[in-house]
Structures are given as structure tokens and as C-alpha cells.
Amino acid sequence: MQDPHFAIDWLEQHGDALYRYALLQCRDKEQAAELVQETLLAGMEAYGRFKQTSQMRSWLIGILKHKLFDHFRRQGKFASLPEDDDELAAFFDNSGHWQQSIAAMASPEGDLQQRQFSAVLETCLEKLPWKMRQVFIASEVLAEESEKICQDLSISTTNLWKLRQRSMLQLRACIQKHWSRS
Amino acid sequence: MLSCKDVSAIVASGELQQASTWRRINITFHLMMCQTCRHFVDQVRDIRQASRRLVDDEKAPGLSKEAKQRITEQLQKPTSNHGE
Numbered sequence: 001m002q003d004p005h006f007a008i009d010w011l012e013q014h015g016d017a018l019y020r021y022a023l024l025q026c027r028d029k030e031q032a033a034e035l036v037q038e039t040l041l042a043g044m045e046a047y048g049r050f051k052q053t054s055q056m057r058s059w060l061i062g063i064l065k066h067k068l069f070d071h072f073r074r075q076g077k078f079a080s081l082p083e084d085d086d087e088l089a090a091f092f093d094n095s096g097h098w099q100q101s102i103a104a105m106a107s108p109e110g111d112l113q114q115r116q117f118s119a120v121l122e123t124c125l126e127k128l129p130w131k132m133r134q135v136f137i138a139s140e141v142l143a144e145e146s147e148k149i150c151q152d153l154s155i156s157t158t159n160l161w162k163l164r165q166r167s168m169l170q171l172r173a174c175i176q177k178h179w180s181r182s
Numbered sequence: 183m184l185s186c187k188d189v190s191a192i193v194a195s196g197e198l199q200q201a202s203t204w205r206r207i208n209i210t211f212h213l214m215m216c217q218t219c220r221h222f223v224d225q226v227r228d229i230r231q232a233s234r235r236l237v238d239d240e241k242a243p244g245l246s247k248e249a250k251q252r253i254t255e256q257l258q259k260p261t262s263n264h265g266e
Contacts, residue, residue, distance in 0.1 A: 169194065
């Protein structure tokens with residue numbers, strides 16, 4: 001069962017993808033590499049339970065996700081959940097109109113611009129509060145099911161909608177500021 | 183009548199896909215009249231497209247050589263040394 005050759009193959013084939021997944025969420029290169037290692041070790045132990053019908057990479061990402069959430073839990077990320085309903089007041093007036101009009105923004109065209117745009121997106125993602133960032137990554141980057149996200153983050157559907165709205169509003173504002181200047 | 187706040191909530195929360203026909207008509211109507219919301223919708227689309235690329239990007243930096251080496255060594259250790 002615990003043949004390291006399997007795991008070394010996984011490292012070759014999926015290591016970078018697992019690393020990028022972890023890095024996107026924890027923003028710490030050392031930590032991300034550590035999580036990949038933990039994932040592969042756990043994968044080696046659990047290989048007997050792997051069903052050939054599922055994709056190897058998704059199976060490993062499933063394990064990585066558990067490791068990641070354990071890590072977040074240890075950091076106490078789930079403990080506090082500040083609820084601030086006034087946040088939207090920065091964006092809308094009492095009648096629901098935009099406080100500030102939004103100017104048109106050029107869409108990124110071609111490889112180079114797309115790369116620059118992604119860099120701006122990542123910079124702005126880092127500025128979001130933890131929970132909003134998690135919600136954004138899960139829903140927009142990883143396209144996970146809403147129910148799954150609510151379960152993972154222990155939030156209600158209504159809460160998820162609010163967090164998605166807020167993260168998008170903040171992110172958009174940040175991106176426009178940085179993208180227009182670049 | 184939907185407000186800009188409503189429209190942004192529906193678009194940003196991804197609820198649009200599940201919205202009723204009547205709601206969609208209302209949104210279309212609002213967008214016809216509201217330039218800021220039109221810009222918002224366009225930009226959300228760009229952000230979503232870029233977001234999907236973040237994790238699929240095979241050219242993005244992966245594990246460093248050193249990290250790979252370290253992990254390989256760990257994987258080759260006997261199970262009892264894993265410490266868990």
C-alpha cells in the first residue's frame with residue numbers, strides 16, 4: 001500500500017497544481033509546500049480507498065482541502081465572523097443608487113494584458129478580508145457548488161450571497177483603480 | 183422596480199442564472215437605462231473570466247526545486263517517521 005513511488009509520481013504530475021491551489025488560498029509559499037507534502041503523505045496512507053472512477057487530481061485536491069481547512073482552523077480563521085451591514089453604504093445611497101458612477105474599463109485583450117489583469121486581480125484578492133476571499137475563491141475561481149461552500153465555511157445561503165456581492169463590489173473597485181493605471 | 187443595489191446583488195451573487203424570467207426582464211430594463219450598472223456587469227464578466235484562469239494557469243510558478251526535493255525525501259521515509 002504505502003509505496004512511495006505512487007506518491008512521487010503524484011508529486012511530478014499534480015504537485016504544481018496542488019501547490020497553486022494551496023498558495024491561492026493561504027498566500028504563504030512555505031505553508032503551501034508543507035500542505036502539498038501533508039496531502040501526498042495522507043494520499044499514500046489512504047490510497048486503498050481511492051476509487052479508480054474518480055480523477056486522481058480531484059481526489060488529491062479533496063485531501064488538500066481538508067488539510068487547508070485544518071490549517072485555517074488552527075489559525076482561528078473560523079472563530080470570529082464580524083457582520084457589518086453598513087459595508088454596502090460605501091457603495092449605495094439610501095435609495096439603492098450607486099454612490100459613485102462606474103466608468104467604462106477596457107477589457108484585457110491578448111495574452112500579455114490578461115496576465116497583467118490576473119496580477120491585478122490577485123493583488124486585490126489579497127486585500128479582501130479572509131472570509132470574503134474564501135467565498136470569492138470558492139465560487140468564482142474554483143466554481144464550487146453553493147451548498148458545498150456554505151458547508152465548508154459554515155455560513156447560510158443568504159450569508160453566501162451577501163459575501164459574494166460584497167467581495168465582488170470591493171474587488172471590482174480595487175481592480176478598476178489599479179487596472180486603469182497600469 | 184429594481185435598484186442598482188438589487189441589480190448588483192443579483193449579478194455579483196451569481197443568482198442571475200436562477201432568476202425568473204420576470205426578474206430577468208426587470209434587470210434588462212434597468213440595464214437599458216443605467217450606464218453604471220452596465221459597466222458593472224461588463225466588469226464582473228471580465229473578473230469572472232480572469233478568475234477561472236487563476237487556478238488553471240499551467241504557466242504560473244509551481245513548487246520550487248528545493249521544495250520538490252524536500253517532499254520527495256519525506257515521501258521516501260518509512261511511515262513511522264511521518265510523525266502523525
